[in-house]
Amino acid sequence: MNRQIVLTSRPDGVPCQENFRVVETPLDEPGDGQVLIRHTFLGLAPSARLRMSEESSYAQPLALGDVVYGQAVGEVVKSHAPSLREGDTVMSVRGGWQQYSVAAASDLVKVDPEVAPPSVWLGALGTSGMTAYVGLLDLGKPREGETVVVSAASGGVGAMVGQIARLKGCRVVGIAGGEAKAHHVVETLGFDAGIDYRNPDFAFRLKAACPDGVHVYFENVGGSVRDAVWPLMNQGGRIVVCGLIAEYNEGRQAGPGWFGILAKRLTVRGFIMGDHLNRRDDFLRDMGAWYRAGDIHAQEDVSEGLDSVVPAFIRMLTGGNFGKTVVKL
Missing domain, CATH: 3.40.50.720 (NAD(P)-binding Rossmann-like Domain)
Incomplete structure:
Protein backbone atom coordinates (compact mmCIF):
# COMPACT_ATOMS: atom_id res chain seq x y z
CA MET A 1 0.00 0.00 0.00
CA ASN A 2 1.00 3.61 -0.60
CA ARG A 3 0.56 6.20 2.15
CA GLN A 4 -0.18 9.62 0.65
CA ILE A 5 -0.92 13.12 1.92
CA VAL A 6 -3.84 14.69 0.05
CA LEU A 7 -5.32 18.19 0.11
CA THR A 8 -8.76 18.13 1.75
CA SER A 9 -9.49 21.87 2.05
CA ARG A 10 -7.96 25.10 0.80
CA PRO A 11 -5.84 27.00 3.33
CA ASP A 12 -6.93 30.44 4.46
CA GLY A 13 -3.59 32.04 5.21
CA VAL A 14 -0.93 29.73 6.65
CA PRO A 15 -1.90 26.08 6.08
CA CYS A 16 -2.87 23.94 9.06
CA GLN A 17 -2.96 20.22 9.72
CA GLU A 18 -6.72 20.13 9.04
CA ASN A 19 -6.14 21.08 5.37
CA PHE A 20 -4.59 17.64 4.75
CA ARG A 21 -5.31 13.96 5.31
CA VAL A 22 -3.19 10.81 5.13
CA VAL A 23 -4.75 8.07 2.99
CA GLU A 24 -3.67 4.60 1.89
CA THR A 25 -4.10 3.45 -1.70
CA PRO A 26 -2.90 0.43 -3.72
CA LEU A 27 0.41 0.80 -5.51
CA ASP A 28 0.17 1.92 -9.13
CA GLU A 29 1.64 -0.31 -11.83
CA PRO A 30 4.16 1.34 -14.17
CA GLY A 31 3.37 1.31 -17.87
CA ASP A 32 5.74 1.17 -20.83
CA GLY A 33 8.64 3.57 -20.33
CA GLN A 34 7.72 4.10 -16.67
CA VAL A 35 9.11 3.06 -13.29
CA LEU A 36 7.76 2.60 -9.77
CA ILE A 37 9.77 4.58 -7.21
CA ARG A 38 9.95 4.02 -3.45
CA HIS A 39 10.63 7.46 -2.00
CA THR A 40 13.44 7.81 0.50
CA PHE A 41 13.45 11.63 0.79
CA LEU A 42 10.91 14.34 0.05
CA GLY A 43 11.89 17.91 -0.73
CA LEU A 44 9.48 20.61 0.42
CA ALA A 45 9.21 23.98 -1.32
CA PRO A 46 7.05 27.12 -0.90
CA SER A 47 5.74 26.69 -4.47
CA ALA A 48 3.45 23.92 -3.18
CA ARG A 49 1.51 26.58 -1.25
CA LEU A 50 0.58 28.34 -4.50
CA ARG A 51 -0.98 25.16 -5.84
CA MET A 52 -3.22 24.84 -2.77
CA SER A 53 -5.17 27.98 -3.63
CA GLU A 54 -8.10 27.92 -6.03
CA GLU A 55 -6.61 30.82 -7.96
CA SER A 56 -4.38 29.77 -10.86
CA SER A 57 -0.79 30.99 -10.90
CA TYR A 58 1.95 29.61 -13.13
CA ALA A 59 0.69 26.09 -12.35
CA GLN A 60 -2.73 24.49 -12.20
CA PRO A 61 -4.14 24.46 -8.66
CA LEU A 62 -4.46 21.14 -6.89
CA ALA A 63 -7.94 19.66 -6.82
CA LEU A 64 -9.27 18.63 -3.44
CA GLY A 65 -8.23 15.03 -2.92
CA ASP A 66 -5.04 15.36 -4.97
CA VAL A 67 -1.68 14.23 -3.61
CA VAL A 68 0.24 17.37 -2.65
CA TYR A 69 2.90 18.44 -5.13
CA GLY A 70 6.57 18.08 -4.22
CA GLN A 71 9.95 16.68 -5.22
CA ALA A 72 11.20 13.25 -4.18
CA VAL A 73 14.29 11.08 -4.34
CA GLY A 74 13.91 7.34 -4.26
CA GLU A 75 14.82 3.87 -5.43
CA VAL A 76 13.43 2.24 -8.55
CA VAL A 77 11.65 -0.90 -7.37
CA LYS A 78 10.03 -1.85 -10.69
CA SER A 79 11.10 -0.76 -14.16
CA HIS A 80 9.46 -0.93 -17.57
CA ALA A 81 12.04 1.48 -19.00
CA PRO A 82 15.30 0.33 -20.62
CA SER A 83 17.23 3.36 -19.29
CA LEU A 84 16.61 2.55 -15.61
CA ARG A 85 17.10 -0.63 -13.61
CA GLU A 86 15.68 -1.78 -10.31
CA GLY A 87 17.92 -0.42 -7.58
CA ASP A 88 18.75 2.83 -9.41
CA THR A 89 18.24 6.05 -7.44
CA VAL A 90 16.33 8.86 -9.17
CA MET A 91 14.99 12.34 -8.48
CA SER A 92 11.41 13.20 -9.45
CA VAL A 93 10.23 16.81 -9.60
CA ARG A 94 6.59 15.67 -9.24
CA GLY A 95 6.96 12.71 -6.88
CA GLY A 96 4.52 14.22 -4.40
CA TRP A 97 3.95 13.82 -0.68
CA GLN A 98 3.72 10.04 -0.68
CA GLN A 99 5.75 6.89 -0.19
CA TYR A 100 5.66 5.67 -3.80
CA SER A 101 5.12 7.20 -7.22
CA VAL A 102 5.08 6.15 -10.88
CA ALA A 103 6.87 8.31 -13.43
CA ALA A 104 8.14 8.20 -16.97
CA ALA A 105 11.87 7.55 -17.07
CA SER A 106 12.26 10.59 -19.33
CA ASP A 107 10.95 12.83 -16.52
CA LEU A 108 13.49 11.65 -13.96
CA VAL A 109 17.06 12.60 -13.10
CA LYS A 110 19.33 9.67 -12.32
CA VAL A 111 21.17 10.28 -9.05
CA ASP A 112 24.92 9.67 -8.93
CA PRO A 113 25.81 8.91 -5.30
CA GLU A 114 29.48 9.42 -6.15
CA VAL A 115 28.73 13.12 -6.68
CA ALA A 116 26.54 13.76 -3.62
CA PRO A 117 24.24 11.95 -1.16
CA PRO A 118 20.64 11.39 -2.34
CA SER A 119 19.06 14.19 -0.28
CA VAL A 120 21.40 16.77 -1.83
CA TRP A 121 19.76 16.02 -5.18
CA LEU A 122 16.64 17.71 -3.80
CA GLY A 123 18.54 20.85 -2.79
CA ALA A 124 21.92 21.92 -4.11
CA LEU A 125 21.82 19.48 -7.04
CA GLY A 126 18.04 19.55 -7.39
CA ASP A 275 10.98 26.99 -18.57
CA HIS A 276 14.74 26.40 -18.50
CA LEU A 277 15.16 22.63 -18.37
CA ASN A 278 17.56 22.83 -21.32
CA ARG A 279 20.14 24.12 -18.82
CA ARG A 280 20.05 20.99 -16.63
CA ASP A 281 23.22 19.39 -18.03
CA ASP A 282 25.20 22.62 -17.60
CA PHE A 283 23.85 23.04 -14.09
CA LEU A 284 24.70 19.47 -13.02
CA ARG A 285 28.20 19.80 -14.47
CA ASP A 286 28.98 23.08 -12.70
CA MET A 287 27.16 22.52 -9.42
CA GLY A 288 28.47 18.96 -9.18
CA ALA A 289 32.03 20.23 -9.57
CA TRP A 290 31.53 22.99 -7.01
CA TYR A 291 29.97 20.58 -4.52
CA ARG A 292 32.74 17.97 -4.90
CA ALA A 293 35.37 20.70 -4.47
CA GLY A 294 33.78 21.84 -1.21
CA ASP A 295 32.84 25.25 -2.62
CA ILE A 296 29.13 24.75 -1.93
CA HIS A 297 27.69 24.04 1.52
CA ALA A 298 24.34 22.22 1.45
CA GLN A 299 22.50 23.00 4.69
CA GLU A 300 19.45 20.76 5.27
CA ASP A 301 16.55 21.03 7.70
CA VAL A 302 15.64 17.35 8.09
CA SER A 303 12.62 15.72 9.73
CA GLU A 304 11.65 12.04 9.64
CA GLY A 305 8.53 10.19 8.58
CA LEU A 306 5.54 11.03 6.39
CA ASP A 307 3.65 12.32 9.43
CA SER A 308 6.26 15.07 9.84
CA VAL A 309 5.69 16.52 6.34
CA VAL A 310 2.86 18.93 7.16
CA PRO A 311 4.49 20.35 10.33
CA ALA A 312 7.77 20.79 8.42
CA PHE A 313 5.94 22.53 5.57
CA ILE A 314 4.19 24.94 7.94
CA ARG A 315 7.46 25.62 9.75
CA MET A 316 9.12 26.44 6.41
CA LEU A 317 6.37 28.84 5.35
CA THR A 318 6.63 30.70 8.65
CA GLY A 319 10.43 31.00 8.56
CA GLY A 320 11.25 28.25 11.02
CA ASN A 321 13.42 26.19 8.68
CA PHE A 322 17.20 26.37 8.45
CA GLY A 323 18.33 25.37 4.95
CA LYS A 324 16.58 23.12 2.44
CA THR A 325 13.55 21.44 4.03
CA VAL A 326 13.85 17.67 3.58
CA VAL A 327 11.83 14.78 4.99
CA LYS A 328 13.46 11.36 5.35
CA LEU A 329 11.06 8.46 4.84
Whole structure:
Protein backbone atom coordinates (compact mmCIF):
# COMPACT_ATOMS: atom_id res chain seq x y z
CA MET A 1 0.00 0.00 0.00
CA ASN A 2 1.00 3.61 -0.60
CA ARG A 3 0.56 6.20 2.15
CA GLN A 4 -0.18 9.62 0.65
CA ILE A 5 -0.92 13.12 1.92
CA VAL A 6 -3.84 14.69 0.05
CA LEU A 7 -5.32 18.19 0.11
CA THR A 8 -8.76 18.13 1.75
CA SER A 9 -9.49 21.87 2.05
CA ARG A 10 -7.96 25.10 0.80
CA PRO A 11 -5.84 27.00 3.33
CA ASP A 12 -6.93 30.44 4.46
CA GLY A 13 -3.59 32.04 5.21
CA VAL A 14 -0.93 29.73 6.65
CA PRO A 15 -1.90 26.08 6.08
CA CYS A 16 -2.87 23.94 9.06
CA GLN A 17 -2.96 20.22 9.72
CA GLU A 18 -6.72 20.13 9.04
CA ASN A 19 -6.14 21.08 5.37
CA PHE A 20 -4.59 17.64 4.75
CA ARG A 21 -5.31 13.96 5.31
CA VAL A 22 -3.19 10.81 5.13
CA VAL A 23 -4.75 8.07 2.99
CA GLU A 24 -3.67 4.60 1.89
CA THR A 25 -4.10 3.45 -1.70
CA PRO A 26 -2.90 0.43 -3.72
CA LEU A 27 0.41 0.80 -5.51
CA ASP A 28 0.17 1.92 -9.13
CA GLU A 29 1.64 -0.31 -11.83
CA PRO A 30 4.16 1.34 -14.17
CA GLY A 31 3.37 1.31 -17.87
CA ASP A 32 5.74 1.17 -20.83
CA GLY A 33 8.64 3.57 -20.33
CA GLN A 34 7.72 4.10 -16.67
CA VAL A 35 9.11 3.06 -13.29
CA LEU A 36 7.76 2.60 -9.77
CA ILE A 37 9.77 4.58 -7.21
CA ARG A 38 9.95 4.02 -3.45
CA HIS A 39 10.63 7.46 -2.00
CA THR A 40 13.44 7.81 0.50
CA PHE A 41 13.45 11.63 0.79
CA LEU A 42 10.91 14.34 0.05
CA GLY A 43 11.89 17.91 -0.73
CA LEU A 44 9.48 20.61 0.42
CA ALA A 45 9.21 23.98 -1.32
CA PRO A 46 7.05 27.12 -0.90
CA SER A 47 5.74 26.69 -4.47
CA ALA A 48 3.45 23.92 -3.18
CA ARG A 49 1.51 26.58 -1.25
CA LEU A 50 0.58 28.34 -4.50
CA ARG A 51 -0.98 25.16 -5.84
CA MET A 52 -3.22 24.84 -2.77
CA SER A 53 -5.17 27.98 -3.63
CA GLU A 54 -8.10 27.92 -6.03
CA GLU A 55 -6.61 30.82 -7.96
CA SER A 56 -4.38 29.77 -10.86
CA SER A 57 -0.79 30.99 -10.90
CA TYR A 58 1.95 29.61 -13.13
CA ALA A 59 0.69 26.09 -12.35
CA GLN A 60 -2.73 24.49 -12.20
CA PRO A 61 -4.14 24.46 -8.66
CA LEU A 62 -4.46 21.14 -6.89
CA ALA A 63 -7.94 19.66 -6.82
CA LEU A 64 -9.27 18.63 -3.44
CA GLY A 65 -8.23 15.03 -2.92
CA ASP A 66 -5.04 15.36 -4.97
CA VAL A 67 -1.68 14.23 -3.61
CA VAL A 68 0.24 17.37 -2.65
CA TYR A 69 2.90 18.44 -5.13
CA GLY A 70 6.57 18.08 -4.22
CA GLN A 71 9.95 16.68 -5.22
CA ALA A 72 11.20 13.25 -4.18
CA VAL A 73 14.29 11.08 -4.34
CA GLY A 74 13.91 7.34 -4.26
CA GLU A 75 14.82 3.87 -5.43
CA VAL A 76 13.43 2.24 -8.55
CA VAL A 77 11.65 -0.90 -7.37
CA LYS A 78 10.03 -1.85 -10.69
CA SER A 79 11.10 -0.76 -14.16
CA HIS A 80 9.46 -0.93 -17.57
CA ALA A 81 12.04 1.48 -19.00
CA PRO A 82 15.30 0.33 -20.62
CA SER A 83 17.23 3.36 -19.29
CA LEU A 84 16.61 2.55 -15.61
CA ARG A 85 17.10 -0.63 -13.61
CA GLU A 86 15.68 -1.78 -10.31
CA GLY A 87 17.92 -0.42 -7.58
CA ASP A 88 18.75 2.83 -9.41
CA THR A 89 18.24 6.05 -7.44
CA VAL A 90 16.33 8.86 -9.17
CA MET A 91 14.99 12.34 -8.48
CA SER A 92 11.41 13.20 -9.45
CA VAL A 93 10.23 16.81 -9.60
CA ARG A 94 6.59 15.67 -9.24
CA GLY A 95 6.96 12.71 -6.88
CA GLY A 96 4.52 14.22 -4.40
CA TRP A 97 3.95 13.82 -0.68
CA GLN A 98 3.72 10.04 -0.68
CA GLN A 99 5.75 6.89 -0.19
CA TYR A 100 5.66 5.67 -3.80
CA SER A 101 5.12 7.20 -7.22
CA VAL A 102 5.08 6.15 -10.88
CA ALA A 103 6.87 8.31 -13.43
CA ALA A 104 8.14 8.20 -16.97
CA ALA A 105 11.87 7.55 -17.07
CA SER A 106 12.26 10.59 -19.33
CA ASP A 107 10.95 12.83 -16.52
CA LEU A 108 13.49 11.65 -13.96
CA VAL A 109 17.06 12.60 -13.10
CA LYS A 110 19.33 9.67 -12.32
CA VAL A 111 21.17 10.28 -9.05
CA ASP A 112 24.92 9.67 -8.93
CA PRO A 113 25.81 8.91 -5.30
CA GLU A 114 29.48 9.42 -6.15
CA VAL A 115 28.73 13.12 -6.68
CA ALA A 116 26.54 13.76 -3.62
CA PRO A 117 24.24 11.95 -1.16
CA PRO A 118 20.64 11.39 -2.34
CA SER A 119 19.06 14.19 -0.28
CA VAL A 120 21.40 16.77 -1.83
CA TRP A 121 19.76 16.02 -5.18
CA LEU A 122 16.64 17.71 -3.80
CA GLY A 123 18.54 20.85 -2.79
CA ALA A 124 21.92 21.92 -4.11
CA LEU A 125 21.82 19.48 -7.04
CA GLY A 126 18.04 19.55 -7.39
CA THR A 127 15.28 22.02 -8.10
CA SER A 128 16.48 24.57 -5.53
CA GLY A 129 20.02 24.61 -6.86
CA MET A 130 18.98 24.77 -10.49
CA THR A 131 16.54 27.60 -9.74
CA ALA A 132 19.40 29.55 -8.17
CA TYR A 133 21.83 28.73 -10.98
CA VAL A 134 19.53 29.69 -13.86
CA GLY A 135 17.97 32.70 -12.14
CA LEU A 136 21.24 34.25 -11.04
CA LEU A 137 23.54 33.46 -13.96
CA ASP A 138 21.16 33.64 -16.92
CA LEU A 139 18.88 36.44 -15.74
CA GLY A 140 20.77 38.29 -13.02
CA LYS A 141 24.01 38.19 -15.03
CA PRO A 142 26.31 39.16 -12.13
CA ARG A 143 29.72 40.61 -12.90
CA GLU A 144 32.80 40.35 -10.73
CA GLY A 145 32.86 43.09 -8.09
CA GLU A 146 29.11 43.78 -8.22
CA THR A 147 26.84 43.60 -5.18
CA VAL A 148 24.25 40.83 -5.17
CA VAL A 149 21.46 40.89 -2.57
CA VAL A 150 19.32 37.80 -1.99
CA SER A 151 16.28 37.45 0.27
CA ALA A 152 15.40 34.27 2.17
CA ALA A 153 19.16 33.84 2.11
CA SER A 154 19.39 30.80 4.38
CA GLY A 155 16.69 28.84 2.52
CA GLY A 156 17.10 26.20 -0.15
CA VAL A 157 17.28 28.62 -3.10
CA GLY A 158 18.71 31.70 -1.40
CA ALA A 159 21.69 29.86 0.08
CA MET A 160 22.65 28.58 -3.36
CA VAL A 161 22.23 32.01 -4.99
CA GLY A 162 24.58 33.62 -2.50
CA GLN A 163 27.24 30.93 -2.78
CA ILE A 164 27.21 30.98 -6.58
CA ALA A 165 27.49 34.78 -6.52
CA ARG A 166 30.45 34.47 -4.17
CA LEU A 167 32.13 32.03 -6.55
CA LYS A 168 31.64 34.60 -9.33
CA GLY A 169 33.53 37.24 -7.34
CA CYS A 170 30.58 39.34 -6.18
CA ARG A 171 29.92 41.05 -2.87
CA VAL A 172 27.02 39.06 -1.41
CA VAL A 173 24.48 40.40 1.06
CA GLY A 174 21.91 37.97 2.43
CA ILE A 175 18.59 38.92 4.03
CA ALA A 176 17.20 36.38 6.51
CA GLY A 177 14.78 36.12 9.41
CA GLY A 178 16.61 36.16 12.75
CA GLU A 179 20.14 36.89 13.90
CA ALA A 180 21.11 33.18 13.88
CA LYS A 181 20.32 32.89 10.17
CA ALA A 182 22.02 36.20 9.41
CA HIS A 183 25.18 34.96 11.14
CA HIS A 184 24.92 31.58 9.39
CA VAL A 185 25.01 33.02 5.88
CA VAL A 186 28.24 34.84 6.73
CA GLU A 187 30.05 32.33 8.91
CA THR A 188 29.04 29.12 7.10
CA LEU A 189 28.06 30.15 3.57
CA GLY A 190 30.70 32.83 3.07
CA PHE A 191 28.45 35.82 2.38
CA ASP A 192 29.96 39.26 3.00
CA ALA A 193 27.02 40.40 5.14
CA GLY A 194 23.85 38.98 6.65
CA ILE A 195 20.94 41.24 7.61
CA ASP A 196 18.04 40.28 9.87
CA TYR A 197 14.87 41.72 8.35
CA ARG A 198 13.15 41.48 11.74
CA ASN A 199 15.55 44.00 13.27
CA PRO A 200 13.99 47.46 13.71
CA ASP A 201 17.02 48.97 11.97
CA PHE A 202 16.74 46.58 9.01
CA ALA A 203 16.59 49.23 6.26
CA PHE A 204 19.49 51.20 7.77
CA ARG A 205 21.64 48.08 8.16
CA LEU A 206 20.88 46.91 4.64
CA LYS A 207 21.93 50.26 3.19
CA ALA A 208 25.14 50.20 5.23
CA ALA A 209 25.94 46.70 3.90
CA CYS A 210 25.58 47.93 0.31
CA PRO A 211 27.86 51.01 0.13
CA ASP A 212 28.04 50.73 -3.68
CA GLY A 213 24.32 50.11 -4.08
CA VAL A 214 22.75 46.92 -5.41
CA HIS A 215 23.47 45.60 -8.89
CA VAL A 216 21.48 42.34 -8.69
CA TYR A 217 18.56 41.56 -6.39
CA PHE A 218 17.33 37.96 -6.24
CA GLU A 219 13.77 38.15 -4.92
CA ASN A 220 12.32 35.28 -2.90
CA VAL A 221 10.14 37.17 -0.42
CA GLY A 222 8.38 40.32 -1.66
CA GLY A 223 6.52 42.67 0.68
CA SER A 224 8.48 44.94 3.00
CA VAL A 225 11.80 43.22 2.22
CA ARG A 226 11.44 44.10 -1.46
CA ASP A 227 10.48 47.66 -0.50
CA ALA A 228 13.71 48.08 1.50
CA VAL A 229 15.90 46.88 -1.38
CA TRP A 230 14.15 48.89 -4.08
CA PRO A 231 15.69 52.35 -3.39
CA LEU A 232 19.17 50.84 -3.24
CA MET A 233 19.08 49.52 -6.81
CA ASN A 234 21.75 50.97 -9.09
CA GLN A 235 21.22 52.26 -12.58
CA GLY A 236 21.04 49.28 -14.91
CA GLY A 237 20.31 46.94 -12.00
CA ARG A 238 18.71 43.55 -12.49
CA ILE A 239 15.91 42.15 -10.32
CA VAL A 240 15.19 38.43 -10.61
CA VAL A 241 11.74 37.56 -9.24
CA CYS A 242 11.84 33.92 -8.16
CA GLY A 243 9.29 33.84 -5.34
CA LEU A 244 7.10 35.98 -3.08
CA ILE A 245 6.76 33.87 0.03
CA ALA A 246 5.55 36.83 2.12
CA GLU A 247 2.48 36.99 -0.13
CA TYR A 248 1.62 33.29 -0.47
CA ASN A 249 -0.35 33.19 2.77
CA GLU A 250 -1.48 36.79 3.23
CA GLY A 251 -2.45 37.70 -0.34
CA ARG A 252 -0.97 40.11 -2.85
CA GLN A 253 0.70 43.28 -1.58
CA ALA A 254 1.17 46.61 -3.34
CA GLY A 255 4.75 47.32 -4.37
CA PRO A 256 6.90 50.26 -5.46
CA GLY A 257 5.83 52.40 -8.38
CA TRP A 258 7.32 51.91 -11.81
CA PHE A 259 9.11 55.25 -12.00
CA GLY A 260 12.24 53.68 -10.53
CA ILE A 261 12.28 51.14 -13.35
CA LEU A 262 12.26 53.97 -15.87
CA ALA A 263 14.67 56.32 -14.12
CA LYS A 264 17.24 53.66 -13.21
CA ARG A 265 16.76 51.57 -16.39
CA LEU A 266 16.09 48.50 -14.26
CA THR A 267 15.40 45.06 -15.64
CA VAL A 268 12.76 43.17 -13.65
CA ARG A 269 12.35 39.56 -14.75
CA GLY A 270 10.07 36.90 -13.36
CA PHE A 271 10.98 33.32 -14.14
CA ILE A 272 9.88 29.74 -13.60
CA MET A 273 12.59 27.09 -13.49
CA GLY A 274 10.52 24.68 -15.58
CA ASP A 275 10.98 26.99 -18.57
CA HIS A 276 14.74 26.40 -18.50
CA LEU A 277 15.16 22.63 -18.37
CA ASN A 278 17.56 22.83 -21.32
CA ARG A 279 20.14 24.12 -18.82
CA ARG A 280 20.05 20.99 -16.63
CA ASP A 281 23.22 19.39 -18.03
CA ASP A 282 25.20 22.62 -17.60
CA PHE A 283 23.85 23.04 -14.09
CA LEU A 284 24.70 19.47 -13.02
CA ARG A 285 28.20 19.80 -14.47
CA ASP A 286 28.98 23.08 -12.70
CA MET A 287 27.16 22.52 -9.42
CA GLY A 288 28.47 18.96 -9.18
CA ALA A 289 32.03 20.23 -9.57
CA TRP A 290 31.53 22.99 -7.01
CA TYR A 291 29.97 20.58 -4.52
CA ARG A 292 32.74 17.97 -4.90
CA ALA A 293 35.37 20.70 -4.47
CA GLY A 294 33.78 21.84 -1.21
CA ASP A 295 32.84 25.25 -2.62
CA ILE A 296 29.13 24.75 -1.93
CA HIS A 297 27.69 24.04 1.52
CA ALA A 298 24.34 22.22 1.45
CA GLN A 299 22.50 23.00 4.69
CA GLU A 300 19.45 20.76 5.27
CA ASP A 301 16.55 21.03 7.70
CA VAL A 302 15.64 17.35 8.09
CA SER A 303 12.62 15.72 9.73
CA GLU A 304 11.65 12.04 9.64
CA GLY A 305 8.53 10.19 8.58
CA LEU A 306 5.54 11.03 6.39
CA ASP A 307 3.65 12.32 9.43
CA SER A 308 6.26 15.07 9.84
CA VAL A 309 5.69 16.52 6.34
CA VAL A 310 2.86 18.93 7.16
CA PRO A 311 4.49 20.35 10.33
CA ALA A 312 7.77 20.79 8.42
CA PHE A 313 5.94 22.53 5.57
CA ILE A 314 4.19 24.94 7.94
CA ARG A 315 7.46 25.62 9.75
CA MET A 316 9.12 26.44 6.41
CA LEU A 317 6.37 28.84 5.35
CA THR A 318 6.63 30.70 8.65
CA GLY A 319 10.43 31.00 8.56
CA GLY A 320 11.25 28.25 11.02
CA ASN A 321 13.42 26.19 8.68
CA PHE A 322 17.20 26.37 8.45
CA GLY A 323 18.33 25.37 4.95
CA LYS A 324 16.58 23.12 2.44
CA THR A 325 13.55 21.44 4.03
CA VAL A 326 13.85 17.67 3.58
CA VAL A 327 11.83 14.78 4.99
CA LYS A 328 13.46 11.36 5.35
CA LEU A 329 11.06 8.46 4.84
